[in-house]
Amino acid sequence: MIAQIELTGVNKHYGNYHALKDIDLSIEKGSFTALVGPSGCGKSTLLRSLAGLESISTGTLKIAGDVMNKVPPRKRDVAMVFQSYALYPHMTVEENLTYSLRVRGMPKTEARKAAAEVARTTGLSHLLDRYPRELSGGQRQRVAMSRAIIRHPKAFLFDEPLSNLDAALRVHMRKEIRALHDRLGATSVYVTHDQIEAMTMADRVVVMRAGIIEQQGRPLDLYDKPANKFVAGFIGSPAMNFIPAQGGQDGRSVVLDLGQPQSVDVGYPVQPGRELTVGLRPEHITLAPPDKAMLKVPVAVVESTGAATYLTTATTPELAVVINGRGGTAAGETVGLDFEPAQLHLFDVKTERRI
């Protein structure tokens, strides 16, 4: 694996606020990496540090093998797509695209040819003479992307580029950005707070919280084996159910506390009496006849989108359940719920780490 971007022990302080804490991250050449996390966790700070728009306090940042700590942004050869797009309002689309070429001294005719070519691949050919204010949000987004593409940079940095678009366009652009990435063989770092975007687009997902990388890995690995309760709750939609539990006396089961205790044989050793939090994804719960089911619970809310039905149970803590189709239950009924014991995620109560 060739690391295109490499961070070792990177810290960032704003005054006495510690925004990035000991970040170690290696981004493979040609990969698509998503940075996700709740608002304020330092995603943008990390991305802007890669671009050089923020300086890092300690640690090393390498891009394509060269140490970049002190290199100004314009010499790093990375391109960024801003959430606000940051298009130059006084320039036409074509001038926006060719700006980076012109400031580097490329002759105008050559730059225009490059712009025409990029515009063709991004479907902007008919808009080259327009000003940014004459474009729709989606078109502006495309211009921002094209402006990055035209330079063939060492890396593309995206800071929530789709958050100003409507839901349908967002889904569409998701695919388009990923296809573009593959076609260019680019290295991309993509910041988003939308875990679905991260899961669907990225080769690697980096989950951050409060300036710390909580876990990084392939999207489905994060889904299947979240390293801690935070990642478990963050990845997946609707969010994972968390149920307080204890290690069973037989040493291989857990006792879920959902009003009344319910023992589940997990098939591997669990320390008896150990305080646990058990995670169970809504989509891993199925409906079963009440008399044969593991759990028998009353239903509080039923919501259906037609394709799927979302149940919320009247238990403490309440459970979210997703079932395919209509489900055929109504609020107030008692239903039986089943799940595979292997689908349970066990976390230590104190450390919140996976067991």
Added chain:
Amino acid sequence: MRRILSSIRDGHGFDILLVAFPLGFLFLMAGLPLIYNAVMSFQEVDMFSLGTFSRPFVGLKNYRDLFAQPETWPILYNTLVFVVGSIAGQFLIGFGLALFFWVNFPGASWLRGLFLVSWVMPGLVVGAVWNWILSGDFGVLNFLLRESGIISGNIFWRSDPQYSLYAVIIANIWLGTAFNMILLSVGLSAIPGDLYEAAELDGANAWQRFWTITLPMMRSSIGAIIALGLIFTLQQFDLFAAITSGGPNNSSNVTQYWAWELSFRQYDFAKGATISVIMIVFVMFASVVYVRSTRHEVRG
């Protein structure tokens, strides 16, 4: 009647009412005197006909007479020098200061506020202060120039015909710089910061960013400040009254001061009015520039 009332309450009529009020005020307080002034420039006016409106019309005689006077062209030229010199000085220094305070070092906004002091001072007071600074024998300006080796002998700023106009220009630059700086600062801070970040990532150095982002984005602010500067320098009167009184020998006389002199010193109201009309043409031109440049805001 009811239709009119309801239209005022919730429709078009209200807009018209809102516009009519300031328009009426403007017409009464500015429009009428302006027209009166223009009419007067085509009449023969003396002390005896001053009180009536029906004075003999003389066509363009006032204009012909004016341009036949030997001092007219020099004074028009002085006005040009005064306007161009003042605006250039105010704008360049003001823009420089605005860029300087834009860097936002600790205390920047506080210091910037201090600059406004010059702007709130009455022109006559500013004139008095500059009289001392410019004074030939004991003035601070001469002292500084002498000590730094730029001049060898004292310059009598206010009484030397070669320098008198520049004495007023210097004072006027000082007076107008703060206003330029504030307006340009506002323009600068309205430029979104992410444009600079994008330009920096696109590879532009500081110089290129200034020419390709800052200046074009400031176009409307710059147009507005220069047009306003033209209007303000053309109405600058106090400084002339306080520093040189247009002298010696008209060497620092400009149209706005001359118009007053002709009207209220020599009681040649027709000539005074004639000069005013010529100035109005220039100010109208400046107003058009101002309106156009504020209308063509290039923002997002």
